[in-house]
Each structure stands twice: as structure tokens, then as C-alpha cells.
Amino acid sequence: MPRNAALGDLERVVMDTLWTHGPQLTVRDVMDRMEGTKELAYTTIMTVLDRLAKKGLAQRTRDGRAWRYTAASTREALAATALRSTLENVQADRRLAMMHFLDDASPAELDDLRAALAEVERRHT
Structure with missing residues (x-):
């Protein structure tokens, strides 16, 4: 990718x-x-x-x-690569950048994020 x-x-x-x-x-x-x-x-x-x-x-x-x-990849994989690349280029605090991003998230987007995090945690245990 x-x-x-x-x-x-x-x-x-x-x-x-x-x-x-x-x-x-x-x-x-x-x-x-x-x-x-x-x-x-x-x-x-x-x-x-x-x-x-x-x-x-x-x-x-x-x-x-x-x-x-x-x-060469799915839409979702390309979006994930773009997000990761952006976060890797943040010279300041990545967590703070993510907080700014999430401050504008809708309740539905936050629900999607929670579900995605839960799925990733299940895969890694």
C-alpha cells in the first residue's frame, strides 16, 4: 500500500x-x-x-x-492508509490530534469507532 x-x-x-x-x-x-x-x-x-x-x-x-x-486495494484500506500517514506526519502530540478529530464526530461515528475498537481488541486477544 x-x-x-x-x-x-x-x-x-x-x-x-x-x-x-x-x-x-x-x-x-x-x-x-x-x-x-x-x-x-x-x-x-x-x-x-x-x-x-x-x-x-x-x-x-x-x-x-x-x-x-x-x-490495488479497497476504498477502506486506502482511507486507513491516508489516516495513518497523516497521523505519522503529526510532529506534535498524536493523541491531541486524534482528540481534535473526534471532537467533531457525531454520536453515530463515535459508536462506529467504539465497535471498531472492540473488534480490533477481540482480534488481538
């Missing part, structure tokens, strides 16, 4: 397409299934997919003259 999992707007739309409609999509497949974007050039999507592959966020395999792309 890449250490820097930050995505630009178009990269996010392309990754959403890979997650929703993949695996093994060609550039044309991605273009045909992308949502919420205006007409983009084939070469633009090809460049974005190539960049995602170089970042380790997508995997590609040769299929004749074309490449087929698959997301």
Missing part, C-alpha cells in the same frame, strides 16, 4: 470507477462508466490511470495492445 495515498479530484473519480465497476477495466471501460464528469479526452484518462498505477493505487495487466486496470 502506498505511503502517500492522496488523490486529486479526477484521480478520485477514476478510482471510484475502478472500485464500483472493476476489476480489469480498460481506459475505454473507465471512460464509459465514469460518473459526474464532463467529456474528457481518452488520453487524459489514460494518463490518470498510468499515474495511479505508478503510485501503486491501481494495478495493470497487458491485454493485447491495451492495459486492464484494477484497484
Whole structure:
């Protein structure tokens, strides 16, 4: 999993397409299934997919003259990597950073966090 999992707007739309409609999509497949974007050039999507592959966020395999792309991980794994990377880059108190984050959490989000912590504790015992 890449250490820097930050995505630009178009990269996010392309990754959403890979997650929703993949695996093994060609550039044309991605273009045909992308949502919420205006007409983009084939070469633009090809460049974005190539960049995602170089970042380790997508995997590609040769299929004749074309490449087929698959997301290298799930949405959830990518989000976890981004959170971990952010926390690792905090030079100050990580606990204080987490407290600031959690101060804005809704009751439902806090319930989800409690359930996730309980599951992790069960796995580690």
C-alpha cells in the first residue's frame, strides 16, 4: 500500500470507477462508466490511470495492445492508509490530534469507532 495515498479530484473519480465497476477495466471501460464528469479526452484518462498505477493505487495487466486496470486495494484500506500517514506526519502530540478529530464526530461515528475498537481488541486477544 502506498505511503502517500492522496488523490486529486479526477484521480478520485477514476478510482471510484475502478472500485464500483472493476476489476480489469480498460481506459475505454473507465471512460464509459465514469460518473459526474464532463467529456474528457481518452488520453487524459489514460494518463490518470498510468499515474495511479505508478503510485501503486491501481494495478495493470497487458491485454493485447491495451492495459486492464484494477484497484490495488479497497476504498477502506486506502482511507486507513491516508489516516495513518497523516497521523505519522503529526510532529506534535498524536493523541491531541486524534482528540481534535473526534471532537467533531457525531454520536453515530463515535459508536462506529467504539465497535471498531472492540473488534480490533477481540482480534488481538
